[in-house]
Amino acid sequence: GENVEQHPSTLSVQEGDSAVIKCTYSDSASNYFPWYKQELGKRPQLIIDIRSNVGEKKDQRIAVTLNKTAKHFSLHITETQPEDSAVYFCAASSKTSYDKVIFGPGTSLSVIP
Amino acid sequence: EAGVAQSPRYKIIEKRQSVAFWCNPISGHATLYWYQQILGQGPKLLIQFQNNGVVDDSQLPKDRFSAERLKGVDSTLKIQPAKLEDSAVYLCASSLVQGGYEQYFGPGTRLTVT
Numbered sequence: 752g753e754n755v756e757q758h759p760s761t762l763s764v765q766e767g768d769s770a771v772i773k774c775t776y777s778d779s780a781s782n783y784f785p786w787y788k789q790e791l792g793k794r795p796q797l798i799i800d801i802r803s804n805v806g807e808k809k810d811q812r813i814a815v816t817l818n819k820t821a822k823h824f825s826l827h828i829t830e831t832q833p834e835d836s837a838v839y840f841c842a843a844s845s846k847t848s849y850d851k852v853i854f855g856p857g858t859s860l861s862v863i864p
Numbered sequence: 865e866a867g868v869a870q871s872p873r874y875k876i877i878e879k880r881q882s883v884a885f886w887c888n889p890i891s892g893h894a895t896l897y898w899y900q901q902i903l904g905q906g907p908k909l910l911i912q913f914q915n916n917g918v919v920d921d922s923q924l925p926k927d928r929f930s931a932e933r934l935k936g937v938d939s940t941l942k943i944q945p946a947k948l949e950d951s952a953v954y955l956c957a958s959s960l961v962q963g964g965y966e967q968y969f970g971p972g973t974r975l976t977v978t
Contacts, residue, residue, distance in 0.1 A: 752922075757906075785966070794955065794969040795907065840906050851920050852897075852967065854906035 753778040755843050757855030764831050765863050772858045774841035775823045781843040784817060784824050785852070790837045798839075799826070831862045866890065868970035870956050876976045882944035885973045889937070889958030895919075896933055897967065898941050899955040907955055913939065946977045 754777040764770050776784075785800035801808045801815045801824065808815050812831075817824040828835055841855040869888040877883050889896050894915050899907035910929065911921040915936040924931065928947070933939040943950055953974050957967040 794971055796969070797966045800966070842906075848920070851909055851912060853909070856906050857904075 753781060753843055753845060753848060753851070753853040755841060755853050755855040757841050757858055759858060760856065761859045761861075763861045763863060766831060766833060768831055770828045770831055770835070770860055770862075772826045772839055772841065772860070773823060774825070774843075774855050775821075776843040776853075777822070778843065778845045778848065779819075779822065780847040781822075781845040783844045783850070783852075784815070785842050785844075786813075786815060786826050787840045787842065787854075788837045789840065789857075795840060828860075831860075833862050833864050836860055836862045868956055868958055868968050870954075870970035870973055872973055873971060874974050874976075876978065877946055879948055879977050880945040882942065883946055883975065884943075885941045885954050885956075885975075887939045887941070887956030887970060889939070889956070890968055892960070893958035893968070894936070894961050895959045895965075896939050897957040897959075898931055898939070899957065901953045901955055901972070903952070910941070943975075946975075948977050951975055951977045 757774045782803040787795040788798045789795040812829050814827045838857045840857050844852040896913045898910045901907045910924045911931045912919040913933040916933045931941045953972040955972045956970040959965045959967045
């Protein structure tokens with residue numbers, strides 16, 4: 752079945768710097784890759800997603816890139832702010848697995864003012 | 865629009881007791897998911913419903929966990945009997961349809977098994 756790995760597990764950056772989180776997936780048939788943000792004690796919320804027919808997607812300060820050949824995708828946050836501090840989860844889903852969404856283990860991002 | 869509702873928000877039980885969680889998805893959402901999130905880990909899918917049919921329950925410990933979605937709307941997840949390792953947050957989520965669509969999560973139920 753699908754396996755999603757995520758690195759790093761923790762990340763600290765200075766306010767204003769960029770943050771990059773990388774994920775790899777195992778199922779070459781995966782076609783949908785969402786990223787969720789979970790603040791402490793809150794529910795996960797979608798921040799951006801990308802489909803397998805697109806290599807890059809950007810939304811204001813966040814962007815996601817996808818390399819299907821290497822089976823990895825990354826989240827880029829620019830001009831980080833303290834409110835970006837949270838746990839970020841990447842995920843992957845595949846039509847061969849009934850679109851089941853498999854989450855990575857998460858990256859705890861701390862933005863230091 | 866109203867979000868995904870879950871109850872109770874917190875539950876403390878002793879091992880070997882039973883517990884049930886309830887979820888009401890966003891109106892019109894055909895797909896409903898139950899996840900188990902252990903502290904410090906990502907959500908782990910337990911069961912996925914499409915309307916009132918089970919799409920995937922491969923990671924549901926069927927000897928103790930059961931779930932149903934009556935009439936394709938509300939859903940309940942039951943644990944009987946509970947074990948210490950069941951302590952986690954149980955998240956319910958729904959999406960318009962399955963396959964590449966945003967999942968909307970409920971607030972979760974924090975279960976502590978003592």
